[in-house]
Amino acid sequence: MGKREKILIVDDEKIVRESLYHWFEEDNYEVETAEDGETALQKYDKGKYDILLVDMKMPGMSGLDLLSKVKEIDKDALVILITAFASVPTAITALKNGAFDYITKPVDPDELAHTVKKALEQRALKIENIQLKENIDEIIKPDNLIGESYQMRKVYELVYSVAITDTTVIIRGESGTGKELVAKAVHINSSRKYFPIITVNCGALSESLLESELFGHEKGSFTGAQFKRKGKFEMADRGTIFLDEIGSISPKMQVELLRVIEKKQFNRVGGNELIKSDFRVITATNEPLEELVKAGKFREDLYYRLNVFTIVIPPLRERRDDIPLLVNFFIKKFSTAMNKKVKTVSKEALDFLMNYNWPGNVRELENAIERAMVVGKTNSIVVEDLPFHLSSNNLALNGEIKSLASMERKFILNTLNENGWNISKAAQILEIDRVTLYNKINKYNLSKNDY
Structure with missing residues (x-):
């Protein structure tokens, strides 16, 4: 049997307190009551309640005042206000001060029970999401699995x-x-x-x-x-x-x-x-x-x-927000490996990288940064350092509609040219075997003289 949710009912009218007490007892809640704000605050300070039902207008401390003080103790506290004087300004004030909702008198038991259930479900979902986020943040990832999108x-x-x-x-x-x-x-x-x-x-x-x-x-x-x-x-x-x-x-x-x-x-x-x-x-x-x-x-x-x-796994073009993270990661990786002092990428170069369609995805981006690090002369990657097909033949946003075959042909040709027509290396980058690459070369009638 699961733990019963605990409700604190705060109302200066005894008949209202007792009625609400019996309604929620029958619904299998653990219920306590308080006749004024000061008593409720003392009880709340000592015990843990899942939700509070608070009358708006009480002698001494008002319902709004109690709401504010409870929120100082626990900003996530669930409070539903009960009022005999419903008005738009009252509702806005209650919700602005952190109330989950408000109910008007005379209280409809079904409406109140539904509101309480909805509040508790939303809180449970919020807690579950927080725990899931913490679990995701705790996932051990390989060093080069990058992305926060x-x-x-x-x-x-x-x-x-x-x-x-x-x-x-x-x-x-x-x-x-x-x-x-x-x-x-x-x-x-x-x-x-x-x-x-x-x-x-x-x-x-x-x-x-x-x-x-x-x-x-x-x-x-x-x-x-x-x-x-x-x-x-x-x-x-x-x-x-x-x-x-x-x-x-x-x-x-x-x-x-x-x-x-x-x-x-x-x-x-x-x-x-x-x-x-x-x-x-x-x-x-x-x-x-x-x-x-x-x-x-x-x-x-x-x-x-x-x-x-x-x-x-989404293609890189569908998670462009991760491109700056990936670029910085690859710059650090290759600056260490190559013993080069490149630390950043220029805004213009990053714009090219953000707008390119990346048919080869993260691996193609890694190769582009590696190539830029090799040819670069300054401590920042600039547009001129990027592979020719990225900077001058941008496939993503140039408005030209291309067939899948033409894009594949261009990508294979660019990969071959960048690797000096080294078939083994190009096949490895393209993630296909050498026989498949030779078949593609024949299919698209590619040669070393093509650009």
Whole structure:
């Protein structure tokens, strides 16, 4: 049985006090009464009450005076004033002084009971929100998970909610939004935090390599297997395994993955020993898994097994308020790494950064700041230090409507040019494998002479 809320009724009329006392006693409240403001104040100073019902007009200390003195003791005190002389000025004065509401005499029991219930519910919700905010503020985040915008605070709220459970999590978001960082935040706020989080980029490995990577292999199980090797699932025992780009795995691996998630046991490649491992699964994708399921490219049973709790990370263009925080973080990071004295960013350069559309999200912003730090000559980043495509080909607000394909073509070309057409590095930045990048180069007919 829950704790009963405690009400203090303050009225100089005995019949009113007794009537209200019996009404609220029957509603299962703990009720006390006081015949004047001085008595009520003495009682309030000694005891804890959830709500006060106070007559506005009493001999000696008035209801408004009592309200003011109670608020001095506890600014969050709930007070409902009862008045026989309802008027607009009276109502305004009562509410301005901190009353939750006011009720007119003769008192309607149902109306008063409803007002009391509403006041207590609102206070409970306020306390819950304060506690939730404190919990969110206490979340341990990886150092480079940056953001205080409303959208990111919603992400932190979800992280807090799911971290304390052992539920399977899927993290969704565009490339470069920080899905791995959110996975780490879930892990380090969980009961598994003292054990490792093991990351596997499923999209970067072929089917045979991914199988060996996940499950390990026995010596001699295939050409080149000179030693026995533990797999990632075995290494994640008592910890967390994070499977990135989960939508890219083959049908065969989907079957294997479903089995190991359900059974928590597996065999190494080429082995017969049944290995057990206690792990939590977190996955991430930038693909629409629902569409892949409809197309028959992703198993429906695996989809439902993975899609238990979803965290969606907003793209950077939808949380522009975080850009200055991120810029300052990356400036500090690279000024230390490069031993440079760059400390700030000019207003004009920040305006460019705030207005750019960021198709590559936080990773693209990080690369832009790193590049600016390399070429910059002063202790402040200026527009001229920014990558060419940011400062002169702003895609966000130039009024030109672009197709998704044309934007992708330009982004890939810019990435290639910035990295001297180093295919491996460009593919890593774009979060795709080298084969996919070569296919994109052929698709868009890109060459080193394009700008």
